[in-house]
Structure formats: C-alpha cells, structure tokens
Amino acid sequence: MSDSSPVRPAVPVLDVWCELQCPDCRSALGDLRALRARYGDRLELRLRHFPLEKHKHAFAAAQAAEEAAEQGQAWPYVEAVLERVQELDRKGEPFLVEVAGELGLDAEEFDTALIDGRHILIVDADQAEGKAIGVTGTPTYVIDGERLDGGKSQDGLRERVEEIVDRLLTEGQKA
Numbered sequence: 615m616s617d618s619s620p621v622r623p624a625v626p627v628l629d630v631w632c633e634l635q636c637p638d639c640r641s642a643l644g645d646l647r648a649l650r651a652r653y654g655d656r657l658e659l660r661l662r663h664f665p666l667e668k669h670k671h672a673f674a675a676a677q678a679a680e681e682a683a684e685q686g687q688a689w690p691y692v693e694a695v696l697e698r699v700q701e702l703d704r705k706g707e708p709f710l711v712e713v714a715g716e717l718g719l720d721a722e723e724f725d726t727a728l729i730d731g732r733h734i735l736i737v738d739a740d741q742a743e744g745k746a747i748g749v750t751g752t753p754t755y756v757i758d759g760e761r762l763d764g765g766k767s768q769d770g771l772r773e774r775v776e777e778i779v780d781r782l783l784t785e786g787q788k789a
Contacts, residue, residue: 633663633672634702635675636752666751675710690717
C-alpha cells in the first residue's frame, strides 16, 4: 500500500560558520535574527564552528555552544555570548558558564563539559570541514553550495542569502 501524502521538500539549510569571540559575528546577529524572523521554520540555520587562533577563548566558546545545543538552547546561548564579546575577552571560560546560568541552563554541566572536552570532536570536525571548503574567517555563510564571506564585509549578504532562499523555496514548491 502506497502512502499518497505529498512529499514535503527539504528546507533550505544555511550553514553559519561562526566564532563566538568574533566582533564581525556579533555584527551579523541582526542579519541572523532578521532571517529567522522572515523564514521561521522554512529555513534551517545551522551553527558551524570556526574558532580562530587569534581569539584565545573561541575554542572553549564553541564547545560551550555545543553544550547549549545539547540542552536545547543553542541560538539563545550563541546570541547571549556574542552580545557580550568584550566580557568573553576579559573573563574567559568562567563567563561561558555564567551565561549558561543566566539562561537557566545547567551551568555545572557546562563547567564539566569544558573540563572533560566532550564536544571537542564536533568543533574539530566543523573546523576541518570549514578549512576544506575554503572558510578563512567568520562569519561565513554557505547555502546551496555558495560561500558568502561576511568577515570582509556584511554589506549585501543578507539580501544575497534571501535571494537564494526565496529561489530554493520557489523551486521546492514546484517539485
């Protein structure tokens, strides 16, 4: 017996290569919020980690973001940390645990995750994949095979992402 229900096309995925100690990523928050507001669940924003060596707390912050994802609060956590990049610069890892507590997450579990390194492999894999596809800085967006570098300039990036998403959604409706 065949199922006659219509096959729902996959939602477009926007990979956001990000680093939580990066001022340019902080600048991109407005665009990311606007994209979420415009598309809701018709666009999947996928956080990808690309910690840069010049930021000494970036690798720990990426691990903390993975712990936040595990606790169901990835984007709220990422936004909260990015909003306060200077505090992360100043306070380091204790700040990452502090933000978790402010958001009502299990701060002790964050502390443990940073100590035991349970999310290191995910961060390493993201970073390796980013390098393999030509990511050199953050934020970098990848959608439908197109790489958009926001580390040099944010100008026009959201509009370009919207053009691609609108095209993909239109094509998905025709399928």
